Every structure is written in structure tokens, then in C-alpha cells.
Amino acid sequence: MxxxxxxxxxxxxxxxxxxxxxxxxxxxxxxxxxxxxxxxxxxxxxxxxxxxxxxxxxxxxxxxxxxxSVRIQGCSASFVSEQGLILTNWHCVVGCSQELSTPEQDFVKNGFMAATREEERRCPGQTAEVLTEIVDVTDRVLGAGQGLEGAAFNAARSAEINRIQTEACAGDEKFNCQVISFYRGGKYALYKFRKYDDVRIVFAPENQAAFFGGDPDNFNFPRYALDAAFLRAYENGQPVNVGTNFLxxxxxxxxxxxxxxxxxxxxxxxxxxxxxxxxxxxxxxxxxxxxxxxxxxxxxxxxxxxxxxxxxxxxxxxxxxxxxxxxxxxxxxxxxxxxxxxxxxxxxxxxxxxxxxDPALVQQIGDPWGDLERVQTVARDLYLPFRQLEQSAGGGSQLYAYARAIVRASKNPNRTDAQRAQMATAIGAETPIYTDMEEIRLRYWLSKTREYLTVDHPSVKTLLGRESPEALAERLIAGTKLADPAFRTQALSMTTEELIAADPLFAFVAANDADAQAIGARWAAEVNAPTSRAAEKVAQARFAVYGTNQYxxxxxxxxxxxxxxxxxxxxxxxxxxxxxxxxxxxxxxxxxxxxxxxxxxxxxxxxxxxxxxxxxxxxxxxxxxxxxxxxxxxxxxxxxxxxxxxxxxxxxxxxxxxxxxxxxxxxxxxxxxxxxxxxxxxxxxxxxxxxxxxxxx
Incomplete structure (x- = not known):
């Protein structure tokens, strides 16, 4: 899959x-x-x-x-009718089916079929994007980081990329503008997408029809799987008319x-x-x-x-x-x-x-392979704390993810109105929260962090205090109000201090976020930045040797x-x-x-x-x-x-x-x-x- x-x-x-x-x-x-x-x-x-x-x-x-062609969350798709009908895979919409299900009505097990347009149901958080424009912005992005290193390099690049994206979309919420790196930094292009954020499920078969053979057949063939589903894009409450732009x-x-x-x-x-x-x-x-x-x-x-x-x-x-x-x-x-x-x-x-x-090429790019070898030495030392404290923090707990996003937003006064609105939409979406699953994931992450970083690591001491991973996870999940979309939306207007007082999960994240952001900043400056610089030079070498007819x-x-x-x-x-x-x-x-x-x-x-x-x-x-x-x-x-x-x-x-x-x-x-x-x-x-x-x- x-x-x-x-x-x-x-x-x-x-x-x-x-x-x-x-x-x-x-x-x-x-x-x-x-x-x-x-x-x-x-x-x-x-x-x-x-x-x-x-x-x-x-x-x-x-x-x-x-x-x-359509891009949806984590997957691909396509318009197949004038009325915005979208073909994709069942396993790309199974999350929607599960979120719309109840103990009494299981759309994953039994499938979903909308007999009428009125029965088509909105998938929480799903979007559909169509690429409308590609613009080469390589010179602008590469020029922004010229002569800089580490955090300054990252900051300059990020600022220029944000400027390009902001200029291209001009505040129009119907579009998503994204600067994408190609050839490991050898080229940058602005991709402008027409975005639809009302996407509804039309048909998905039973899970046993779509995933017949299960894990034993996965990545094998012959296969007998009806792994297909239909969605529909809506705008202003009506199906999108895509004209002739369908297959x-x-x-x-x-x-x-x-x-x-x-x-x-x-x-x-x-x-x-x-x-x-x-x-x-x-x-x-x-x-x-x-x-x-x-x-x-x-x-x-x-x-x-x-x-x-x-x-x-x-x-x-x-x-x-x-x-x-x-x-x-x-x-x-x-x-x-x-x-x-x-x-x-x-x-x-x-x-x-x-x-x-080619002495001229060597003069131009130096030895980026040697540079990357040195980066790996640093990355080996930083990887475990970076992974446990920042990259994989929370172990996949949705409640933890909400808490961290809201706490970090409260510390960032420079967010634009568009960013605030986008976050409010995402945070306030009606999404089922399963308490047992949340506790399993948080407990797993806390126990693995203690195991991998050791009991004596300062960040582990801050994380756990005098509690066990099991007791801490149980207390935080049982005590948080973040499963309530209304509370999450309200929390977006709170200060950090108000958040800490309002919910134990906010307090937990706030107490540990400095360590997480510090290791994240080190990774960005000491691994990502030099990797980007070296990868650009390797890309230049490939272009020089093999030409530009490469994917x-x-x-x-x-x-x-x-x-x-x-x-x-x-x-x-x-x-x-x-x-x-x-x-x-x-x-x-x-x-x-x-x-x-x-x-x-x-x-x-x-x-x-x-x-x-x-x-x-x-x-x-x-x-x-x-x-x-x-x-x-x-x-x-x-x-x-x-x-x-x-x-x-x-x-x-x-x-x-x-x-x-x-x-x-x-x-x-x-x-x-x-x-x-x-x-x-x-x-x-x-x-x-x-x-x-x-x-x-």
C-alpha cells in the first residue's frame, strides 16, 4: 500500500x-x-x-x-467527471471512513455508498489540490543563502521562500503556493495549486474487498483487491464543475x-x-x-x-x-x-x-561528498535526542500534537492572519479521539525516550519528573480537555501562561518544549543547513557531467x-x-x-x-x-x-x-x-x- x-x-x-x-x-x-x-x-x-x-x-x-490530476492528503487522485468526482484508492480514504464511523455504523468494515448527492459526507481535514502553475525560482532561493551558514542560512532561505509563496498566492485562500526543492537543492520551483477544502466521500467498498489478502499479499502479486474509492470536491456547498478538466x-x-x-x-x-x-x-x-x-x-x-x-x-x-x-x-x-x-x-x-x-568544476563546487561525510558524524550524535524529543515527540498521539501546535503558536506573535485562520480550521476540525489509543501512544513514546536517552538524561528527567511513563500518560490523557474542538479553538487565543493553567497537557508540553526546540534548532543548523549546501553542489556536479535531462x-x-x-x-x-x-x-x-x-x-x-x-x-x-x-x-x-x-x-x-x-x-x-x-x-x-x-x- x-x-x-x-x-x-x-x-x-x-x-x-x-x-x-x-x-x-x-x-x-x-x-x-x-x-x-x-x-x-x-x-x-x-x-x-x-x-x-x-x-x-x-x-x-x-x-x-x-x-x-489531484493531490489529496498523503495520496494522489484524479477528476473523472465534470461534477468534481474524484477517483482514488480505498486505503487513501479509510481514515475518513473510520472518522465517520461509530460503534453502531462501521463504514470501514461495511463500506460506504452515497445513494444521492445529499448523502455524500465531508471527510474531516481532507483537501483536493490541482497544480495550475510552475515557476522556476532557483535564483531567488539560492541567492538568499549566499555567504551564510547554519541558522542564518536556514533563516534567510525560509524567509525568501515565504516571500515567494506569499506573493504568489496574494492572500487568496483558494490557492496553495509551495516552493519545492528538486535535485536535493539543485533547483527550486514555485508550484501553485487550486485548492478545494470541502471534499466528501461518495463510495468506498468493504475493507475486506479493498484489502483482500491483507498483509501476506501486501507488496505481492497476483492481487485481488478492489482498492478504489470515490470522493467529490465541493465549493460553496455545490459540487465543483471542472469543465473539461477530467479524465x-x-x-x-x-x-x-x-x-x-x-x-x-x-x-x-x-x-x-x-x-x-x-x-x-x-x-x-x-x-x-x-x-x-x-x-x-x-x-x-x-x-x-x-x-x-x-x-x-x-x-x-x-x-x-x-x-x-x-x-x-x-x-x-x-x-x-x-x-x-x-x-x-x-x-x-x-x-x-x-x-x-575537471579543475574548473572542482574549483566551483569543492568536495561536497567530504562535506556530507562530516555532517553524518554530527548527525549520528544528534539523531536520538532529535528523534525522541522533537521529530517523533508524542509517539503519534493526536492530543499531544494539538497541545504542541497550540503552545508553539502562543509563542509566535508573527503569524499572519492567513496562518491563524488556517490553523484555526485544522485545530477546530471535528475528529474522533480514542482515549485508549492516545494513552498507548503517549506511554510508548515516553518509555522509549527514557530507554534510548537513559534515565539520567536531563531532558528525560524533565519529561518524567518522579512519575513512570505509564502513570504520566494516564494522568495527562485522563486530565486533558483537548478532545473537545471548542476548547481547542478557544485555546488558540490564550497566552502561554493561560494555556499552562488551563490544561495539564499544555503544561506538560510547555515544560518540555524548550529542550525539544533546542535540539530541533541544532539539527536544522548543524545537519540540515550544511546538508542543503553540499547537496546543491552535488546536484551541480550531476548537471555538469550528465546534463539537465534528468528527473x-x-x-x-x-x-x-x-x-x-x-x-x-x-x-x-x-x-x-x-x-x-x-x-x-x-x-x-x-x-x-x-x-x-x-x-x-x-x-x-x-x-x-x-x-x-x-x-x-x-x-x-x-x-x-x-x-x-x-x-x-x-x-x-x-x-x-x-x-x-x-x-x-x-x-x-x-x-x-x-x-x-x-x-x-x-x-x-x-x-x-x-x-x-x-x-x-x-x-x-x-x-x-x-x-x-x-x-x-
């Missing part, structure tokens, strides 16, 4: 790196080959694709696809060899990291992440067995953790593979040798990849490109996680079992691409990407066209489901599908 990979990357790698993979792959320093690349829309290799696949892609085609629905499955395009927002890749960065990721960051994720998963699994309600509210967090753990395990496998690391080292040595042979690392910004429908062969076993809906019935055992969804059981006689269910293609994707439309050469949507195969876990570090595969659910299967499993004439009509699907011969 690619969305879960993105969530893990954000949690575990906010310092300098992201996630990785499981196999030997080509080095990332050389120009892209085969179907490799998550290309930006302003640098897509149109001619290469047309020559390779005989297509007729042009700028108008790219513009149509870009205007129909036409093709209800027919592709054929082997058909060209495919995936337009989405890959979250984060690490293909341009240097060896010293990869080695610290392997030796320190990933092992700690794996150990802690494993323990938290165990605590949540144990809690889920205590009752039906515990199982319901812990489903989504466990789902995410299990996916993340598998991803991180695969990453560690790659970085401990001697052949993989030898390939990466060879690529780096080649680039460094070519730089060394950058993923940054959860809109990209387009190309490929074709194709299976693969590994260790003598050939995996076909397709599964059909009948295969789900054959694979079912009746026991979790291979028990069929009830709607599949009830409607078996109606289902065309020859319908292509899921398919694989050679498209280059990563976490964040979940929900991305899979598009044919005519610009029609033929599927939605929801996963990668086990080999694609190496996608964070590189791409292997022989083995890496994108896994998608076909529009043919979604059409069949909407016709015969979850009958929805309304949606079929909106999608332009009002005739029975032709059987595939």
Missing part, C-alpha cells in the same frame, strides 16, 4: 533521507533508461516516449492530464504491452543520496525505526484483541504500521545487500572521478511516469500481468485475511469472473502515488495505482525495469463492482458507463 509507505517516510525520515528497497538496481547518477523516472511536468521526455512507444503525446495532452472513464481493461502513464505525487525517494548518507540510514536510522515500529505494532495488536470496539478503532493505525514495517524491512534489506551497495558506490565513484578530472527525487509533487502493461520473470517463475475477478473466489479460504467480502459472496452469480481485476505495469512509482490514475495513450483513465510488487521496495534508491512493477486496480473491475456487487446506477451514469461490460475474450 503506497500511501502507507509515504506516511512512514514522513514520520521516520524528516531529517535528510527517505525510504528504500530490496534489490540491486542501477545507479541514479547516470541519465534515466528504459521506463525509469518520475518526471516533472515541465521536463517530461515527450520525444523519448513517442519514439519508444509510437505515441503522439504533446503539450496539450500533458496539460489535460495535469489539470485532471474520461474507459471501462475496458488494457492489453499486454499497452502503454501506460501514471500521474501522481510520489512522496519521497533517496536516489540522489551519497554513500555516507545511505550508510547512516542503514546503520542508525532504519534499525531504530524498525525496532520502534515493531514494538508499537505489538502494543496496538495486543490492544485490538481486547474487544470489538478496540479492533474497530485500531484497524487503520495497525494497517499503516504493518505496511510501514514491511517497507522499512525491505529498505534495510537493500542497504545490507553488498551487491546493491557496490552498485551505488560505483556510480558515486564514477561521478566523483569525472568531477575530479529529480520525489518530493510529493506532481510527476508523470510512463511504462507498459507487462508481467515479469524472477528466478524462473513468470508472473502474468493480469488477474481476473474469478481469481478472488478461487483464492478465498474463508479465514482472515483470505475471506471474501460479504457483498462479493452475496453477488457471486452476478459477477463476470472474466473481468480483469488488477494488473501490473512497468511505471516507476513510490509511496504517495497511491490513488494515481493509470492513463492510456488517449488520455483515458484505465485504472488506479495502489501498490508495488515486492521488488519495487527498492524504488526509493533506484529503478529496475526487469522487476519493478506498479500494481493497479482496473477500471473494468470498478465498473463491474458498481454494476453487480455494489449497484450504483448513479455513479455508472456519471462515469458515462450505462451499458453492460463486454466480456474479455
Amino acid at each position: 503506497l500511501f502507507r509507505s509515504l506516511r512512514a517516510a514522513v514520520t521516520a525520515t524528516a531529517s535528510i533521507v527517505a525510504v528504500g528497497g530490496v534489490m540491486a538496481i542501477m545507479g541514479a547518477a547516470s541519465p534515466a533508461k528504459a521506463d525509469e523516472g518520475m518526471w516533472t511536468y515541465d521536463n517530461f521526455p515527450i520525444q523519448t516516449v513517442n519514439q519508444r512507444y509510437g505515441t503522439r503525446i504533446d503539450q496539450a495532452w500533458l496539460d489535460r492530464v495535469r489539470n485532471a 474520461r472513464w474507459n471501462p475496458n481493461a488494457p492489453a499486454e504491452g499497452d502503454v501506460t502513464f501514471v500521474s501522481g505525487n510520489p512522496g519521497s525517494t533517496s536516489r540522489l543520496l551519497t554513500m555516507s548518507q545511505l550508510e547512516r540510514l542503514r546503520d542508525q536510522q532504519l534499525p531504530i525505526t524498525l525496532i520502534q515500529a515493531s514494538e508499537l505494532r505489538g502494543r496496538l495488536l495486543e490492544y485490538s484483541l481486547t474487544g470489538d470496539e478496540a479492533k474497530r478503532v485500531s484497524f487503520d493505525p495497525i494497517f499503516g504500521l504493518e505496511n510501514s514495517f514491511k517497507v522499512f524491512y525491505g529498505q534495510q534489506g537493500a542497504l545490507t545487500d553488498p551487491a546493491f551497495m557496490a552498485t551505488k558506490r560505483e556510480a558515486e565513484n564514477e561521478l566523483r572521478a569525472r568531477v575530479a578530472a 529529480p527525487d520525489a518530493t510529493f509533487s506532481l510527476r508523470l511516469s510512463y511504462g507498459q502493461v507487462q508481467g515479469w520473470t524472477y528466478r524462473g517463475v513468470t508472473v502474468p500481468a493480469f488477474t481476473n475477478m474469478g481469481g478472488a473466489y478461487e483464492r478465498a479460504t474463508g479465514s482472515e485475511p483470505f475471506n471474501l467480502a460479504q457483498a462479493f459472496i452475496d453477488n457471486e452469480s452476478r459477477v463476470n469472473k472474466e473481468t480483469v481485476f488488477d494488473f501490473v505495469s512497468t511505471n516507476d512509482i513510490i509511496g504517495g502515488n497511491s490513488g494515481s490514475p493509470v492513463i492510456n495513450a488517449a488520455g483515458e483513465v484505465i485504472g488506479t495505482a495502489f501498490d508495488g510488487n515486492i521488488h519495487s521496495l527498492g524504488g526509493s534508491f533506484g529503478y529496475d525495469g526487469e522487476l519493478n512493477r506498479t500494481v493497479s486496480v482496473s477500471t473494468a473491475a470498478v465498473t463491474e463492482a458498481l454494476r453487480n456487487i455494489y449497484p450504483s446506477p448513479r455513479l455508472l451514469q456519471e462515469l458515462g458507463v450505462d451499458r453492460p461490460q463486454r466480456r474479455r475474450r
